[in-house]
Amino acid sequence: MTYDDYIDGKPAVITAALTGGVHGKEAHPDLPETPAEIAAAAAACEEAGASVLHLHARRDNGERAFSTERFQEIADAVREATDDAVLQHSTGGTAAPDALRHEPLRTDPAPEMASLDMGPLNRYDRLTSENTRELVSSLHAEMKERGIKPELEVFNDGHLNESLAILDELDDPPYLNFLFGGGTTSPPHPRNLVNRVEALPEGVEFNVIGFGPHQLPMTTQSLLLGGHVRVGLEDNRYYEKGELATNEQLVARAARIAEELGRPVATPDQTRKLLGLRGR
Amino acid sequence: MDETCQHLSYREEGDGKSFDTARAFCTVTESFVQPMRADVCNARYDLDPAADCEFYVDPESEAAEDEDADRGGDGAE
Numbered sequence: 001m002t003y004d005d006y007i008d009g010k011p012a013v014i015t016a017a018l019t020g021g022v023h024g025k026e027a028h029p030d031l032p033e034t035p036a037e038i039a040a041a042a043a044a045c046e047e048a049g050a051s052v053l054h055l056h057a058r059r060d061n062g063e064r065a066f067s068t069e070r071f072q073e074i075a076d077a078v079r080e081a082t083d084d085a086v087l088q089h090s091t092g093g094t095a096a097p098d099a100l101r102h103e104p105l106r107t108d109p110a111p112e113m114a115s116l117d118m119g120p121l122n123r124y125d126r127l128t129s130e131n132t133r134e135l136v137s138s139l140h141a142e143m144k145e146r147g148i149k150p151e152l153e154v155f156n157d158g159h160l161n162e163s164l165a166i167l168d169e170l171d172d173p174p175y176l177n178f179l180f181g182g183g184t185t186s187p188p189h190p191r192n193l194v195n196r197v198e199a200l201p202e203g204v205e206f207n208v209i210g211f212g213p214h215q216l217p218m219t220t221q222s223l224l225l226g227g228h229v230r231v232g233l234e235d236n237r238y239y240e241k242g243e244l245a246t247n248e249q250l251v252a253r254a255a256r257i258a259e260e261l262g263r264p265v266a267t268p269d270q271t272r273k274l275l276g277l278r279g280r
Numbered sequence: 281m282d283e284t285c286q287h288l289s290y291r292e293e294g295d296g297k298s299f300d301t302a303r304a305f306c307t308v309t310e311s312f313v314q315p316m317r318a319d320v321c322n323a324r325y326d327l328d329p330a331a332d333c334e335f336y337v338d339p340e341s342e343a344a345e346d347e348d349a350d351r352g353g354d355g356a357e
């Protein structure tokens with residue numbers, strides 16, 4: 001998780017965030033929403049170099065779904081369409097009741113990974129995703145029980161405090177995901193990522209997400225600092241200004257940059273070893 | 281309020297877009313709404329369109345404005 005890791009050519013884990021929970025086909029006509037569409041995008045992204053697939057569930061009309069049943073349908077379709085990639089279920093869900101937030105963890109088999117939002121963030125003008133400590137703890141407890149690796153979502157410095165406070169409770173290696181963008185996420189500037197990385201104790205692995213136009217530079221910087229990267233239409237709809245992207249294109253670009261910079265793209269097997277995952 | 285927003289309709293076409301499955305459409309903004317906002321439109325999870333959506337307008341005040349417009353008034357007393 002340092003510049004030395006970069007120099008040593010540590011494999012880079014690429015996560016593909018295919019769908020998300022916020023926008024849909026009204027924002028991007030090809031954003032995958034149905035289980036079949038998500039599975040097809042997952043297969044293309046695995047082929048392009050993604051070893052982790054970050055999944056959200058939607059209803060047939062594109063609206064959000066959190067139920068175990070819908071996650072099961074999507075996970076089954078994705079497992080069927082992919083060879084070996086790691087499935088990571090989102091437990092995020094602005095305004096969704098706490099009980100529903102646990103449901104994505106209850107598929108059979110359980111996902112190998114799940115996201116864990118580390119605190120509040122604002123949505124639109126009037127909504128807040130609360131993510132109380134109580135909810136974070138109960139989600140984490142269930143993840144432990146089911147052998148699911150949490151990816152701690154660090155939207156801002158306050159969330160970094162919250163993550164560092166529970167580091168001892170995490171199985172090795174702790175895996176933190178730094179998000180950069182507008183609103184209540186961290187200001188997307190290279191110096192802020194450097195500060196974050198310098199604040200991490202030995203042995204912590206980190207991943208980076210840059211929203212929108214920040215995806216490309218923050219991805220590149222993370223690779224230089226020995227970190228891992230997440231790309232995909234959940235976080236960024238455009239390949240470049242004015243040109244809509246596909247999930248697969250965004251993964252392929254991240255893979256090219258990693259290889260050019262001397263970071264081999266991690267296979268699913270290498271990802272499991274690096275992050276201490278249970279296996280599919 | 282625990283009912284669907286009065287400005288919500290489900291449409292297959294609108295705002296220059298078309299879909300196979302009818303999607304949430306807001307008649308205030310005249311556009312399809314994002315999936316996350318559709319939870320507000322549907323008053324799911326205790327969300328309240330009047331309180332939780334910044335685009336919401338009270339249908340009664342809207343009707344009163346229309347009446348004013350019909351009378352040719354500009355609202356100045």
Ligand code: SF4
Pocket residue numbers: 285286287288289305306307308309313317320321329333334335336337
């Ligand atoms: S809740 Fe807001 S966005 Fe949804 S239909 Fe009502 S006014 Fe439109």
